[in-house]
Structures are given as C-alpha cells and as structure tokens.
Amino acid sequence: MTSSLPDAAPNLVQPGGSSGVTPATQSADVVLMKAEWLPVLFAKAPTRASLLELRPSWPLQKVSVRVHRNLSCEFISSVAAPYLAFAGFEVNWIYGGYDDSLAFAESGNVDVELVWLDYSRFPKLTSGELVTWLTSRLADLRSRTRSPILINGDIREESDLNRLLLEAIDPLPGVHVCNLANIREETGEPLLDVRNQKVAGLPYSNIASVLIARQLGCRWLPGVLSAGIKAIVLDLDQTLYAGVLGEDGPLGLRLSDAHLQLQRTLLRYRDRGIFLAICSRNEPEDVWAMFSQRPDMVLRPEHLSAHSISWDSKALGLQNIAGDLRIGVDSMLFVDDNAGELASIATQLEGTRFLHAGPDPNVTRIALRNFPGLHKWRDDKTDELRIADLAATAKRLDAASEGFSRDYLKSLHATVGFRVSLKNDAHRLQELSGKTNQFNLNLRRFQASDVARYISSNECRAVGVELADRLSDSGLIAAVFTRVVGDDCYVDEVCVSCRALGRGLEDLLVLGAVRAGFADGSTPAALYVSYAVGPRNGPALQWLRRLTGEPLNEENGVVSLDWTRCSRLLEDIEPFVNEIKVQVERDT
Amino acid sequence: MREKVEVAAIVRQKLATALGRPINEGEELNQADEPLWDSVKHLEFMLMLEESFGITLEPDDFAAMTDLQSCTDRVLAQLG
Numbered sequence: 001m002t003s004s005l006p007d008a009a010p011n012l013v014q015p016g017g018s019s020g021v022t023p024a025t026q027s028a029d030v031v032l033m034k035a036e037w038l039p040v041l042f043a044k045a046p047t048r049a050s051l052l053e054l055r056p057s058w059p060l061q062k063v064s065v066r067v068h069r070n071l072s073c074e075f076i077s078s079v080a081a082p083y084l085a086f087a088g089f090e091v092n093w094i095y096g097g098y099d100d101s102l103a104f105a106e107s108g109n110v111d112v113e114l115v116w117l118d119y120s121r122f123p124k125l126t127s128g129e130l131v132t133w134l135t136s137r138l139a140d141l142r143s144r145t146r147s148p149i150l151i152n153g154d155i156r157e158e159s160d161l162n163r164l165l166l167e168a169i170d171p172l173p174g175v176h177v178c179n180l181a182n183i184r185e186e187t188g189e190p191l192l193d194v195r196n197q198k199v200a201g202l203p204y205s206n207i208a209s210v211l212i213a214r215q216l217g218c219r220w221l222p223g224v225l226s227a228g229i230k231a232i233v234l235d236l237d238q239t240l241y242a243g244v245l246g247e248d249g250p251l252g253l254r255l256s257d258a259h260l261q262l263q264r265t266l267l268r269y270r271d272r273g274i275f276l277a278i279c280s281r282n283e284p285e286d287v288w289a290m291f292s293q294r295p296d297m298v299l300r301p302e303h304l305s306a307h308s309i310s311w312d313s314k315a316l317g318l319q320n321i322a323g324d325l326r327i328g329v330d331s332m333l334f335v336d337d338n339a340g341e342l343a344s345i346a347t348q349l350e351g352t353r354f355l356h357a358g359p360d361p362n363v364t365r366i367a368l369r370n371f372p373g374l375h376k377w378r379d380d381k382t383d384e385l386r387i388a389d390l391a392a393t394a395k396r397l398d399a400a401s402e403g404f405s406r407d408y409l410k411s412l413h414a415t416v417g418f419r420v421s422l423k424n425d426a427h428r429l430q431e432l433s434g435k436t437n438q439f440n441l442n443l444r445r446f447q448a449s450d451v452a453r454y455i456s457s458n459e460c461r462a463v464g465v466e467l468a469d470r471l472s473d474s475g476l477i478a479a480v481f482t483r484v485v486g487d488d489c490y491v492d493e494v495c496v497s498c499r500a501l502g503r504g505l506e507d508l509l510v511l512g513a514v515r516a517g518f519a520d521g522s523t524p525a526a527l528y529v530s531y532a533v534g535p536r537n538g539p540a541l542q543w544l545r546r547l548t549g550e551p552l553n554e555e556n557g558v559v560s561l562d563w564t565r566c567s568r569l570l571e572d573i574e575p576f577v578n579e580i581k582v583q584v585e586r587d588t
Numbered sequence: 589m590r591e592k593v594e595v596a597a598i599v600r601q602k603l604a605t606a607l608g609r610p611i612n613e614g615e616e617l618n619q620a621d622e623p624l625w626d627s628v629k630h631l632e633f634m635l636m637l638e639e640s641f642g643i644t645l646e647p648d649d650f651a652a653m654t655d656l657q658s659c660t661d662r663v664l665a666q667l668g
Binding site for chain 1: 602605606627628631632635636638639640646647650
C-alpha cells in the first residue's frame with residue numbers, strides 16, 4: 001500500500017532550515033548559566049559593555065540572516081548576540097552594502113531576510129509614498145525567497161509610517177514589521193544621537209541600539225525561527241510575591257509595584273491566548289485561601305487554565321499541567337525562584353523552557369516581556385477563543401467519559417466550516433503548521449510563503465477547518481494541504497489542533513477538507529497521504545493507521561486510500577453534525 | 589577623583605571587550621597598528637567608555653582617542 005511520492009507541485013519548495021524548531025534540551029548547567037545572565041540581559045538599561053562580556057558556553061543553533069540596510073546595523077547585531085544565545089541561536093549576519101534603493105543585489109539561501117532602514121534618509125517622500133515604494137520592494141523580495149522577511153518600523157515618534165506600513169504589508173505572506181514603538185516604552189532616554197550618525201552612520205543612541213538588539217534577539221528573530229510558547233507556568237512563593245505562604249501566611253506576603261506589574265504582564269499574555277498555570281509545592285487549601293484573603297493580587301484563580309498544587313515533584317506537576325492543557329511540555333515556560341530546582345527539572349523534561357525569578361521582580365517582568373517564544377506578530381480571533389475553549393474541553397471529556405457515542409456527538413451540535421484557500425486564513429494556517437505537534441501528519445512546518453503558494457496555485461488547496469459546538473467556538477483548528485495531480489489527490493500535510501481532538505470528528509475534519517477542495521463536486525480517483533514519524537505525532541499516525549487498516553512501516557512515506565471508503569466514513573458521521581459549511585476563495 | 593591607574597585599567601578592559609581579545613597590562617595599542625580596531629569597534633569602544641564612566645564624548649574626542657594613552661587622558665579630562 002505504501003507508494004512513492006510523485007514530484008511535488010512545481011512552485012513548492014521543500015521545507016527545511018531551522019524554522020519551527022524547539023530549542024534543544026537544556027542541561028542543568030545551561031539553566032543555571034542562563035539564570036546568571038538574566039540581571040544583565042533584562043536590566044532596565046542594559047549596558048553594551050556588560051552584554052559584550054557575556055559568552056555562551058552551551059550549544060547554539062547556527063542560523064543566517066541577510067541584512068538589507070542603509071545604516072550601520074553592526075552596532076545592533078553585536079549586542080544582539082547574547083540575547084540570541086539566550087534564545088539558543090548563533091547568527092551569521094550577512095550584510096549587504098548601504099543601499100537606499102533596496103535593490104536586493106545579494107542572493108542565496110538564508111534563514112531570515114532583514115530589511116533595516118533609517119527612514120530619515122528619504123526626506124523627499126511622504127510616509128504614504130515611502131510605504132507604497134517599500135511594499136513594492138518587499139513584494140519583490142517575497143517573490144525571490146521563501147524565508148521570513150522582517151522590516152523595521154520607524155523609531156521617530158511623530159512618524160505615521162508604522163501604521164501605514166503595518167496595513168500595507170498585511171497581504172504579503174511571511175513579512176513582519178519590527179515595531180520600534182516598543183522601544184520608546186522601555187526608556188525615557190533619547191533614542192536618536194546625531195553624534196553617532198555623524199561618526200558612524202548610526203542614527204540611534206547607544207541605549208536605543210541595545211534595546212533594539214534585545215527585541216531583535218529575544219522577540220523578532222525567535223518569533224520566526226522557533227516554536228512558540230503556549231503556556232506560562234508559575235511558581236508562587238518568591239515569584240508572584242515576596243514571601244513564603246506556608247511560613248508568612250496570606251497576610252504576610254509582600255506585593256510590590258513590581259510584582260503587580262509582573263502579574264499584569266502575565267494577564268496581557270493571557271489576553272493573547274497564552275495559558276497561565278500554577279505549579280507550586282504548597283497546601284492547596286492554603287493557596288486558595290491566599291487568593292481570597294489577598295484581593296490585591298492581580299492574578300486571580302479564574303485566570304488559571306490549570307494548576308498543580310501538591311508536594312509532588314514539580315517535574316510531575318508540569319507534566320500534569322501539560323496534560324490538562326493538552327500541550328507538550330516543550331510548549332511551556334516555567335517561572336520559579338529556585339534555580340537549582342529549575343536545573344533539576346531541566347534534566348527530566350525535554351524542551352521545557354525556564355525563567356529564573358531572581359530577587360528583583362522587575363528583571364523577571366522585563367524577561368517575561370521579552371522571553372523568546374512569547375512574541376506574537378499579530379492577534380487573531382483564535383487567540384481569544386483558546387482559553388475559553390479549554391474549559392469547554394473539560395466539559396466535553398466529562399460527557400464523553402459517560403460513553404463515547406454518536407448521541408454524544410449529536411448532543412454537541414457541532415458546526416464544521418471548510419474554508420478553501422482563503423487568503424485571510426494564511427497566517428493561521430501557517431501557525432497551525434508550525435505549532436501543531438500531536439496531530440501533525442507530515443511535520444513539514446510550512447513557511448508563510450509555502451502556505452501562500454498552496455493558496456494561490458490552481459493545482460493546490462490550503463483548506464482551513466473551523467469548528468464550533470454548543471460549548472465553545474474553537475475557531476480555525478485544522479489545516480489540510482492538498483495537490484491535485486491528474487485524477488488523484490495528494491495530501492501533503494494535515495495539522496489538527498489538539499483542541500479539536502477527542503470529539504470523534506477527525507475523519508470529518510480531514511476527509512471533509514479534502515472533499516471541500518473539489519469545489520465542483522468531483523472526487524479523486526485515489527487519495528495519497530504523506531506522513532512522517534516524529535517523536536510526538538502519534539495521534540495523527542494512529543488515525544492514519546486506522547484508515548489504512550495496516551501498519552505504517554516506513555519512517556516517512558505515502559499511503560494510498562480508497563476514496564469510496566473515505567466517502568463512506570464521511571457519510572457515517574455527517575448525520576450527527578449540526579451543520580457543514582464550505583467557503584471557497586472566488587478570485588483565485 | 590579616580591586614580592589614573594584605575595582609569596587606565598578600565599579603559600584597557602573596555603577596549604579588550606570591544607576587540608574581543610585580551611590586552612596585557614603594559615601593552616601599547618593604537619588603532620593604526622591593530623587590525624581588529626576598525627571604525628565599528630571604535631564607536632563600540634567609545635560608547636562603552638561613556639557607559640562605564642558616565643561621561644559624554646564629542647566627535648572630536650572620538651577622532652583623537654586612537655591609542656590607549658590618549659583614551660585614558662581624555663577620560664580623565666572629562667572626569668575632571
């Protein structure tokens with residue numbers, strides 16, 4: 001039944017490189033060394049000298065970044081190095097010549113294309129004219145590479161270029177604006193320095209360069225190079241407040257302004273779809289009593305999506321929380337004041353990221369604000385839905401535990417929408433490809449430019465699947481990428497968010513998406529499904545095995561499915577779904 | 589006021605950080621003879637001196653501070 005994969009669609013580049021990776025497992029030493037770096041990296045005003053003296057002694061992933069610029073970016077990249085090392089990367093910077101015209105003369109594969117401009121060098125153009133020209137140049141660069149493209153915003157406060165640029169580049173897949181307005185929020189010092197401009201062609205002040213480097217190294221580059229964090233798990237004592245609950249009692253705990261700001265930072269992440277959880281060695285009743293007796297705590301129990309409060313090991317607690325949140329431990333950031341304990345956990349849990357909460361909560365807050373893997377380029381509707389959807393999942397599991405049945409499925413009143421190659425879905429489809437681990441059939445980790453090609457090519461389909469039921473609206477929870485070759489359909493990738501699993505709808509979500517790609521009502525003669533065996537995509541492979549009825553013998557392969565049987569599976573489940581909708585992009 | 593020897597040691601340390609190589613005590617170093625000491629490293633060195641001593645250097649200082657001795661002297665002059 002296993003067959004070889006025919007040629008890929010001509011416009012599709014096989015993925016590779018470094019995108020979507022999770023930083024390697026950390027040794028205890030690495031965790032401790034990173035903890036020592038924190039007060040330097042995340043000081044309110046880090047100094048260039050102290051940053052340049054930091055030398056990582058842990059393995060780094062080498063990546064290449066080509067810089068298209070008209071200013072001396074070297075003063076930024078030099079101090080970005082320790083931040084990138086903290087994030088697990090060593091960057092080979094490839095600088096082009098100073099070029100106001102953005103001719104993009106340099107070529108060759110790189111992991112990221114970075115466009116960094118001093119916009120004051122275009123005084124004859126209005127912001128609108130400048131953005132129109134920039135957009136055309138970025139579209140040109142987009143057509144030459146599949147790598148992510150980053151471009152800086154304008155650091156000048158009075159500029160309206162940032163807003164216009166954000167709007168203009170929105171349709172360009174995989175192009176992101178590095179928003180320098182954030183820098184203004186971090187310091188009251190001048191951001192521009194005419195002296196540096198005169199001497200070295202650097203318009204920024206020293207502190208501005210350092211703060212830009214911090215965001216470049218911690219937020220922007222990791223934002224396109226590494227897998228995102230889905231949950232922040234917090235210790236309580238000496239982390240969210242000063243004091244030890246078991247010794248000081250609820251009223252003896254000290255909440256400084258910095259602790260309150262730290263908690264507000266956490267809530268902002270929750271608003272953006274990051275789960276918050278608590279992992280603490282305490283008596284559970286003491287913890288809940290603390291919350292009720294300390295109404296001045298900004299973080300409240302209702303903000304928590306999971307918790308592990310017991311005297312068990314924190315490694316076990318984190319695993320339980322990951323299970324409750326239906327995510328991998330490598331999607332979690334654990335914040336704790338005990339560096340030794342973090343180091344110990346690091347040897348037990350693969351890929352979990354750690355932040356040591358030192359004695360200064362301001363450092364922890366700034367570190368959290370900048371922590372690699374937490375940056376999101378844009379907010380989307382799915383982020384808002386994620387937190388509420390998890391709570392609904394618990395209710396579904398309760399219902400299902402009473403006996404999974406078609407009656408249970410019918411009681412959910414599920415509505416499934418298939419969205420075929422809709423340009424507006426591109427960002428979410430790429431996010432699903434990058435983030436989904438358990439139900440990811442081929443682990444291809446598409447770039448935004450790959451998704452764009454599936455959307456725009458006549459032979460390809462990128463089908464997004466949205467799901468709602470009586471308990472919650474889950475939003476766009478699955479992505480299915482297909483190609484039609486002759487009468488056959490090749491399924492190149494299937495990604496289903498774990499939030500959509502466990503409702504018995506997998507056949508409908510995947511096979512229904514394939515069918516929706518044939519908008520004219522035709523059906524494929526044969527269906528070829530690609531898969532790759534990975535460390536954590538067992539649920540996807542199990543689903544495929546069930547459909548084929550045979551084991552998957554190869555590490556990577558393609559299996560053929562009889563479409564008649566697939567149709568029967570769809571017919572079997574559709575009567576129990578409340579509504580099925582199909583929406584197709586009309587202008588492709 | 590800081591002792592000259594203390595200032596000289598800090599200046600040497602900052603230049604070593606900028607160049608990414610150790611500089612031995614007593615080693616005379618000037619920009620013309622040190623290939624690592626390019627214009628980028630020079631500004632980086634100047635910015636580090638400003639941070640370390642809490643001073644503000646002028647472009648004229650940048651141009652004149654091309655060896656360890658002149659750097660120490662200019663910093664001392666700024667510190668008053």
